[in-house]
Amino acid sequence: MKHFLLLLYSGFWAATSYAQDNDSVVIRRIMEFALTRSSSYELLRGLTQCCPHRLSGSEGAARAVTFMRDAMQQMGFDTVWLQPCYVPHWVRGEKEQCTLRYNGRQEPLAVMALGNSEGTGPRGLEAQVVEVKNFRQLDSLGEKQIKGKIVFYNYPFNDAFVNQFQAYGDAVTYRWAGPSRAARYGAVAVLVRSMTSARDDHPHTGSMAYNDSFPRIPALALSTLAADRLSAVLRRHPQARIYVRNTSRMMADSVLSYNVIGELRGSVYPDRYILVGGHLDAWDAGHGAHDDGAGCVHSVEVLNIFRQLKLQPRHTLRVVLFMNEENGLRGALTYAAEARRKNETHLFALESDAGGFVPRGFRIGGDSLMIDKIFSWKKLFEPYYVHVWSRGGTGGADIAPLRGHCPVLAGFLPDSQRYFNHHHADTDTFDQVNKRELELGAGVIAQLIYLVDKHF
Amino acid sequence: MKHFLLLLYSGFWAATSYAQDNDSVVIRRIMEFALTRSSSYELLRGLTQCCPHRLSGSEGAARAVTFMRDAMQQMGFDTVWLQPCYVPHWVRGEKEQCTLRYNGRQEPLAVMALGNSEGTGPRGLEAQVVEVKNFRQLDSLGEKQIKGKIVFYNYPFNDAFVNQFQAYGDAVTYRWAGPSRAARYGAVAVLVRSMTSARDDHPHTGSMAYNDSFPRIPALALSTLAADRLSAVLRRHPQARIYVRNTSRMMADSVLSYNVIGELRGSVYPDRYILVGGHLDAWDAGHGAHDDGAGCVHSVEVLNIFRQLKLQPRHTLRVVLFMNEENGLRGALTYAAEARRKNETHLFALESDAGGFVPRGFRIGGDSLMIDKIFSWKKLFEPYYVHVWSRGGTGGADIAPLRGHCPVLAGFLPDSQRYFNHHHADTDTFDQVNKRELELGAGVIAQLIYLVDKHF
Numbered sequence A, B: 001m002k003h004f005l006l007l008l009y010s011g012f013w014a015a016t017s018y019a020q021d022n023d024s025v026v027i028r029r030i031m032e033f034a035l036t037r038s039s040s041y042e043l044l045r046g047l048t049q050c051c052p053h054r055l056s057g058s059e060g061a062a063r064a065v066t067f068m069r070d071a072m073q074q075m076g077f078d079t080v081w082l083q084p085c086y087v088p089h090w091v092r093g094e095k096e097q098c099t100l101r102y103n104g105r106q107e108p109l110a111v112m113a114l115g116n117s118e119g120t121g122p123r124g125l126e127a128q129v130v131e132v133k134n135f136r137q138l139d140s141l142g143e144k145q146i147k148g149k150i151v152f153y154n155y156p157f158n159d160a161f162v163n164q165f166q167a168y169g170d171a172v173t174y175r176w177a178g179p180s181r182a183a184r185y186g187a188v189a190v191l192v193r194s195m196t197s198a199r200d201d202h203p204h205t206g207s208m209a210y211n212d213s214f215p216r217i218p219a220l221a222l223s224t225l226a227a228d229r230l231s232a233v234l235r236r237h238p239q240a241r242i243y244v245r246n247t248s249r250m251m252a253d254s255v256l257s258y259n260v261i262g263e264l265r266g267s268v269y270p271d272r273y274i275l276v277g278g279h280l281d282a283w284d285a286g287h288g289a290h291d292d293g294a295g296c297v298h299s300v301e302v303l304n305i306f307r308q309l310k311l312q313p314r315h316t317l318r319v320v321l322f323m324n325e326e327n328g329l330r331g332a333l334t335y336a337a338e339a340r341r342k343n344e345t346h347l348f349a350l351e352s353d354a355g356g357f358v359p360r361g362f363r364i365g366g367d368s369l370m371i372d373k374i375f376s377w378k379k380l381f382e383p384y385y386v387h388v389w390s391r392g393g394t395g396g397a398d399i400a401p402l403r404g405h406c407p408v409l410a411g412f413l414p415d416s417q418r419y420f421n422h423h424h425a426d427t428d429t430f431d432q433v434n435k436r437e438l439e440l441g442a443g444v445i446a447q448l449i450y451l452v453d454k455h456f
Helices: A002-036 A040-050 A059-074 A135-146 A164-171 A178-183 A224-236 A289-308 A330-341 A368-375 A378-384 A435-455 B002-036 B040-050 B059-074 B135-146 B164-171 B178-183 B224-236 B289-308 B330-341 B368-375 B378-384 B435-455
Strands: A079-087 A097-102 A105-108 A111-113 A125-132 A150-153 A189-193 A219-222 A241-245 A255-264 A269-279 A315-322 A345-351 A359-366 A388-391 A408-414 B079-087 B097-102 B105-108 B111-113 B125-132 B150-153 B189-193 B219-222 B241-245 B255-264 B269-279 B315-322 B345-351 B359-366 B388-391 B408-414
Touching: A002 A289, A002 A378, A002 A435, A040 A059, A040 A289, A040 A435, A059 A079, A059 A255, A059 A289, A079 A330, A097 A224, A125 A135, A125 A189, A125 A224, A135 A178, A150 A178, A150 A224, A178 A189, A189 A224, A189 A241, A219 A224, A255 A289, A255 A330, A269 A289, A269 A435, A289 A315, A289 A435, A315 A330, A315 A435, A345 A435, A359 A368, A359 A435, A368 A388, A368 A408, A368 A435, A378 A435, A408 A435, B002 B289, B002 B378, B002 B435, B040 B059, B040 B289, B040 B435, B059 B079, B059 B255, B059 B289, B079 B330, B097 B224, B125 B135, B125 B189, B125 B224, B135 B178, B150 B178, B150 B224, B150 B241, B178 B189, B189 B224, B189 B241, B219 B224, B255 B289, B255 B330, B269 B289, B269 B435, B289 B315, B289 B435, B315 B330, B315 B435, B345 B435, B359 B368, B359 B435, B368 B388, B368 B408, B368 B435, B378 B435, B408 B435
Parallel strands: A125 A150, A150 A189, A189 A219, A269 A315, A269 A345, A345 A408, A359 A388, B125 B150, B150 B189, B189 B219, B269 B315, B269 B345, B345 B408, B359 B388
Antiparallel strands: A079 A255, A097 A105, A097 A241, A111 A219, A125 A241, A255 A315, A359 A408, B079 B255, B097 B105, B097 B241, B111 B219, B125 B241, B255 B315, B359 B408
16 A cells, blocks of 8 residues: 555656646746846837837827737737727826025925826915924824915835835825825915935826815825925924926827737637736826836736747746736726626636736635645746745735636746835936846746746 | 653754744844844945955055955954055066958957956957867867967857856856867967856956966957957858057066955954855956955855954954955965964855855855854855855855865855856946845845854
């Protein structure tokens, strides 16, 4: 009996080990292609040159839709199509102004309106400034000390977090919810310290949301240097005033836009989908190179690698470039609603929306047996320095609406250290993307998709 | 008996787990300090501003010795001293020239003399060019087709290697040994494709060594774009000629220089040393920010962290900033010879000489029981994204001469993807170093040194 079991086990291990050997050979080919023949870097160059500003509803966003559709067609995907969705249309207007006035002096401060913010009106507004470190301090000041003033949220990134996304998660509530929290006490505008560890003069924009119970006051991001300067001046001159002017506004009408979708048809299960995607829209400040041009070209490259290496997928591989992740999620919501309506079977969805930096791992949530199987492949990824396999989450903002419809939702985790230096700022440009780091990302995502396609 | 063993084991595990909990708390404090209060980034700014060019024997190298000695004294280390050593004195001379001539046309090519190369003489030299892909091709051409010509080694970095150090190891023999291999067949000069995956116009210098059996012919690095251009022209115009001029030379006399050494005295074993180091000299092209200013400030910061956090080391912690790693290793050889002569007991030595990029792990060679113990701490490092624990090697060029004297030699492994974009090129400047990536490096090295000091 013992011997029988031994044989059985050794047979089992031999088979497993053969399969893994074989897998390791194929995923090695995938990575070699990504590092030596990938088109991802040049595609990103093209996207950021052709359509640097791709905010939802803008002309640049419309151009990006055409550009990426054409690129996928030229790559010879089986199907390429546009999925219509209506997106909000926010416009920044004229370049924002912010002047600090104290003691007879004037100093300009680097600012940028937050996404969705209303404007000050063409004449701007001037008021005294109240700096608060956090919401607790805001609440303790109350209407008496806030009414008629500009609230300055100076909550810094906590540099002690090793992963910069934790620092972002910790601080971003001041950008997202800060304006209405201040409006509740009668503030006339808010200035928010930019969401970054970097000390420089580039403001970082990003979405905010008004609570309709309170007035929609203007909300702008200050660069970290401007925030430090303002804080220093306020310590000596608590009566300092700020003049601020922005003409941004939300247009009344939504705009017709599109998710851009490409497919390689599955040979065994053409009606079961494996999705990989990023978002095509980007804040207007930079060129959306890391956020999320990188995720778009990662995703397109996955299908390109399958095609070029003649790896016939068993399931249909679908790349989705979502529209309007940054300020509305309309593309994501439309996609999920359509997938449900058409009863499309989704097996696995992966989102890349954390930049084009060197891969560290994946965060995967959903069906635990399926995740167990995926995690059994960890060893295969060690030669590619992919060590982080974290369980949980919903992959990313764009695929999260597929929860309940798609059993496994995965997020690609590149290294986080440099992401927030550029996130939503004018420095998010192509030259900040390292070719090999980008290619390694495309490679490891394609490797994972290959294994999922093969083993499920 | 079973119960007794069970109790014993559970007691053992409880103790182990307590110790690890405690360790995890202290190393968390170490990292928080590194990320929020470290002086490493500003020290690197100072070093690269004060002494950007620190080639052995130069005035900049002498200034760097004083700068780092003063910095360590100001940090309040227990002992700071200079260890004399004589270093070779190679000078680049005037800016190199290289002109490609074919079909009545002239094109400049970006070149830089390799370290230790002799010059062409003030008038330069002109000859036909023979491109070779590798030594096999060189040997097959032989004297008949090489004599009197310039050999152009066009062996590219193999981008299929995930770790860029493998690509470097694969290609660097053409830089190191190529000149004499070509001189053997009567070549009058060599041009070597730069050691990088980057496609740009920055040549990368670095050491070469003459074999004294053959003439010492001039050897220069071509930028990768220049190499691609030259190769393209040679395909159409095999008779193309190159004019090249460099006035570099090795000076007759060695120069007195120094390793810069600082210590925190051990409370229990003051006569047993834990060493951490990098090299203070740097190629003259850039400012030696990643190579190896980063390793120097990593090393100094380890002792600074112990001092600032009042972590009294049990063994004496010694930081050594080695002189002349790049073209002679005289500092390293002097240090090892002195350590042996004085019979100084070394417990552990760690070198940081792979850039200031985000940490990936350590490579550790030597006593296998000691390494087993070190590897038992792996889990503690996962929160810091340190996953690579590789066995073998001798830590790095500067501590390798300690083999046989120091039982464990470790090398810090930061991410390799961007290192060779800047290595030995004029782009190795402070602005290419990311503050958090540098600080994370100092943090994880300090964490490892803390555990070694505590548990051995």
